[in-house]
Amino acid sequence: MSYKYKKNKGFTLVELIVVLLILAILLALLIPSLISYITSAQKKACLVSKAGLLRDLTADEIYELEESGKYDTAYLKSLAEKSEYKCRQGGAYDVSRGSDGSIVIVCGKHDKNYDFNMNEALSYIIANNPDIAKLIEGYMNKNIDSSSGTGKAYENLLNALGQAGFNAGQAGVNTWSFQGKGSSYYFYWTTEDISSKSPGDKVKVIRYNSARGTYTAGYVAVRRETLSASDSSDGKPRTYSVLGRSDSDWTEYTGVKQSEDDKKNYSKIYQIFKNMK
Numbered sequence: 001m002s003y004k005y006k007k008n009k010g011f012t013l014v015e016l017i018v019v020l021l022i023l024a025i026l027l028a029l030l031i032p033s034l035i036s037y038i039t040s041a042q043k044k045a046c047l048v049s050k051a052g053l054l055r056d057l058t059a060d061e062i063y064e065l066e067e068s069g070k071y072d073t074a075y076l077k078s079l080a081e082k083s084e085y086k087c088r089q090g091g092a093y094d095v096s097r098g099s100d101g102s103i104v105i106v107c108g109k110h111d112k113n114y115d116f117n118m119n120e121a122l123s124y125i126i127a128n129n130p131d132i133a134k135l136i137e138g139y140m141n142k143n144i145d146s147s148s149g150t151g152k153a154y155e156n157l158l159n160a161l162g163q164a165g166f167n168a169g170q171a172g173v174n175t176w177s178f179q180g181k182g183s184s185y186y187f188y189w190t191t192e193d194i195s196s197k198s199p200g201d202k203v204k205v206i207r208y209n210s211a212r213g214t215y216t217a218g219y220v221a222v223r224r225e226t227l228s229a230s231d232s233s234d235g236k237p238r239t240y241s242v243l244g245r246s247d248s249d250w251t252e253y254t255g256v257k258q259s260e261d262d263k264k265n266y267s268k269i270y271q272i273f274k275n276m277k
Helices: 013-065 073-082 118-128 130-138 152-163 266-275
Strands: 094-097 104-107 144-146 175-180 185-190 202-209 214-227 237-245 249-254
Touching: 013 073, 013 094, 013 104, 013 144, 073 118, 118 130, 118 152, 118 185, 118 202, 144 152, 144 237, 175 237, 202 266, 214 266
Parallel strands: none
Antiparallel strands: 094 104, 144 175, 175 185, 185 202, 202 214, 214 237, 214 249
């Protein structure tokens, strides 16, 4: 009696290729979702850490100063550096003051810093708030500065922004300035806190020109200004740092060409501004 042994047949090359292709397709579908999930989890962890740091800084400020004052930015930064709350992915926390005086914490890794169009926010409240439209009309030959920290016009504008859901401070805008030019206006904003700047220091800004409908990235010199007692909320005059008013205070950034078409596109100007030193 004879026996025939049947050879075990393995996978053919074509079958292996098909299996590998299926695996590749599955990985291509799964990897983006997995990366997105991990990124989202990391951002949430960073948000929790920032919330803890903000809570500690706010509580420390209230306890030490009994609700009557505020730490300067440098001291806030030093407290943040000593804190146990850190971004686990290595993002550096930048601590500053928002335009409303609140403490603002921005993570260099997870936060889309600077990407906030202050002029769109202003245009929105002008179009939807008759009181603000009237206020701006009355200031077409005057200035409103966030760095004043007081003043009827400033407070009305800030409240209107807040009611409309815009928080410049949380968006990374530390200083803004509305400068009326008669029938038009310039609107400047920057991520920098100018309260400790000296007159003549240059800060990077985005400038909106309402007459031309254009945005431009550049530098403006810091100056000192006095708010009159009649314009102040507490009836006392105040001297503070402002973004310069005159043409000589302004310098357009030339490190990257800003064409007239570019200046109509906020996203392009924002990217230029973001990369400026």
